[in-house]
Amino acid sequence: MRHETVEAGKLITLEGGEGAGKSTQVSILVERLRRAGRQAIATREPGGSPAAEEIRETLLSGKIKPFGPFAEALLFSIARQDHVDTVISDALARGQWVVCDRFLDSTRAYQGVSGGVPAPVISALERLTLHGLMPNLTIVLDIPVEEGLARAGLRRAALDRFESQDLSQHERIRKAFLDIAEEEQARCVVIDARKPEALVAEDVWEAVAERLRP
Ligand SMILES: Nc1ncnc2c1ncn2[C@@H]1O[C@H](COP(=O)(O)OP(=O)(O)OP(=O)(O)O)[C@@H](O)[C@H]1O
Ligand SMILES: [Mg+2]
Secondary structure, eight states, X not given: OOOOOOOOOOEEEEEXXXXXXXXXXXXXXXXXXHHXXXXXXXXXXXXXXXXXXXXXXXXXXXXXXXXXXXXXXXXXXXXXXXXXXIIIHHHHHTTOEEEEESOHHHHIIIIIXXXXXXXXXXXXXXXXXXXXXXXXXXXXXXXXXXXXXXXXXXXXXXXXXXXXXXXXXXXXXXXXXXXXXXXXXTTEEEEEXXXXXXXXXXXXXXXXXXXXXX
């Protein structure tokens, strides 16, 4: 019997505050990976699987806010588990490169650092929901809070639950992403997201090429 062995794909996550350019860069990176001959898919959180997409609006609308950050962490984690189990793991096993718009670091930053859910609780949720899966590369798009919010605000007038937090919270979230990148340098790269779109895309590609050799 002949066994085909498929080289596992890679999981690349894009993180950062509101309006940093994550969604823009996810699309560009997926196209670029395809041009490099890789099968690549774009996905996002919260959501990414049919069941998780069903609760995306609930999570972003603020309906869960009265239950507190721990409840939000739980719900984001449940959504993430479904996304991993029904979409990401299969894609990686088939050799696809998965580019995800926000992932576990957003839960660490928003519900953990900003919301005050203790780090050991966040770690426990990661262990329970990810079964050891970690991104092969995490790109943190870093931009001053006001610049990012201005970009996001240009796009839509009504801010969602997380965008409408006060500025000091956004500053804490920005710092949380930078701290994660500092602590996990083997996994993370910080990119200056103030540059024009095409230049940010160049830096993203350079990081992917250097770290993962697509
Ligand atoms: N490098 C850039 N320079 C200027 N404008 C940009 C840049 N990248 C993206 N934009 C614009 O800024 C806005 C926000 O970009 P995008 O939606 O990609 O950010 P995001 O990080 O996904 O935001 P959110 O956190 O709201 O999902 C969009 O209107 C986009 O066209
Ligand atoms: Mg986005």
